[in-house]
Amino acid sequence: MAEAVACPVPPEQRPLEEFEQLSRSWFFSWPAGEFPHLRRALLISWLMLLPLSTLVASGSWTLRNDPARLVAAGAVAALVLPLLLLMRQWLGWTYVMKRLLAETVDYEESGWYDGQIWEKPLSWRERDLLVARYEVRPILGRLSRAMALATGLILGGASLCQAL
Template sequence: MSISKKICPVPFDQQPLNEYFALKASCFFSWSTLSLDKYLIRLFIIFLFIFTVSFFLLIYTTLKTYGILKLIILNVSIATFIVLLIFIRLYLGWSYITKRLISATIFYEESGWYDGQLWIKSPEALIQDRLVAFYEVMPFLFRSKCGMIVSLIILFFEKILYSLLLI
């Protein structure tokens, strides 16, 4: 799927389509490409793991200071915040790839930071990259954006609930 060296002077690892395939194959980003049910199960497992680890840490350090209900709400807030950070990282990775695929020009480095070049994509490469961006990458970007919004809303309501328990 890579473009030949005669048509494209961009190194193999810096071509947007190859960056997309590398990101899609990576361990962290690959789980966001799963079907919706598997994606939600994986997300729940991550949340449960973070909740369990942080719960034992919080019980060990602050059980005498807080009641058990406040401790659970604080623990859920911590787990939700960490999941929010995961969604932010997913969003940043997929948005970077989307920007590189949609752009008509590609900035690349030949051997180091001091010799950057700019390559203008051919119409065929531009059409191919934009099709991949709109039909394959944008659903992952939308999924991570929705996850961020839901995490922020849940975090906001957890903060309100925690504040009400302090009264």
């Protein structure tokens, strides 16, 4: 049985609660599940931006007369949105990871920027460490791989546009 600890940190500012909030969030839960769920969400965001980026690319006189390069340039430019979404998710999950791994919790008592620091008891640190290692670290790994893939596709697509 876990020991009862009087905690002055407001519940919504506790690292484990922040983890649970991200896990329940529509946006931040994409990488928390299976990789196909993340892939599907990123593919949809790419497809949504593809017509707009192709339309913007058609403003170029050189691309307007070269449909293959026009479509390739639009497809590469549309990859920026999925990459930005991945970066935002990575920042959110990294913030929670740092809070879970920290031995202290920084918090605001009244919301008036009166920052306080509370040292986590050993039982909280152990629990938070387990969550960080076995829940958050795999999520950050999936996000890192997805960002590397998106970056590789952007670089490869840019090289392809030059070669066409």
